[in-house]
Amino acid sequence: MLQAIKKVVFLGDGGVGKTSLIRRFLENKTSNEITVGVDFRYVKLNDTIVVLWDFSGQERFRALIENLVSGASLIVMVFDLSRSKTFFNLFKWAEIIQRYLGDVPVIIVGNKKDLDARLEENVLKDTLSQLPLRVVAYLETSAKTGENVSTLFSMISKFLRTKKVTAPIS
């Protein structure tokens, strides 16, 4: 008998650190290579079997994403705290999610916290509240130092089990 397998999709612009977050959690390493198309990793979070679908953020692979995101239980949308463009591009990613997935829960992650370049609090909150998505949590991480990476995966695990997380956006 097959156990339920959850699909968690990582999306966001190229170079924001999606693969590094996954590798930091699974292998305690980061990644300097771009993801070509899509990569997937298997992980057991508590008793939940999860396949992490790590999509390339490069524009040329966008067509690949459109067909493969369906069936996701949760989306992790990552941006780079030091590049505001990647934050505002979350709207583009939101369009893809709306078009191909509908009302799927989303965790927003601001990565590269170690660079100490922060968005203004009010800009961050206003923009997040305008995203046409069911955002269930917002978290700032650093794949480089490992800060909050395990918190992110605990959040994913908890959400998949309970459909609730402990750090919703205020």
Added chain:
Amino acid sequence: MGVFRMSAIRDAYLANLSQVQNILKKLLFVNKGIKAIVISSFDGTPLVSSTSDPRSTALLAAIAATLHNVAEKAGNVAGSGGLKKIVAHYVNDKIIVIAVNHSYNVLVRASEETPLGVILRDLFMLIDKIHKLVTSISR
């Protein structure tokens, strides 16, 4: 009444699942070159697997969805028409993915020495046998 209906649907689902699993087991017994068969939906969700290893099942289902998607896109761009099947040859194995009626993928991992024609013959016989059952499982 509702509970009865739900349990009847669940029983039918489990019966179909078990029938498909038995057919897969028989095929693996007859064709020793086949190492694994995973039937999955187009989004990479596994429906039935010949292996009880969840890791290999989950990853092979994801591979089937990705290969299918990329090959279909390539066919569209090149104007080659609809996708029939994908055959990838590796040093040790070959992987074959067949998309059935726009509803599910069948992925077979077989040893590279096993003749492709034999695998395809067995695979199409398998699809004939399981099609109705899998369609009901995938709904």
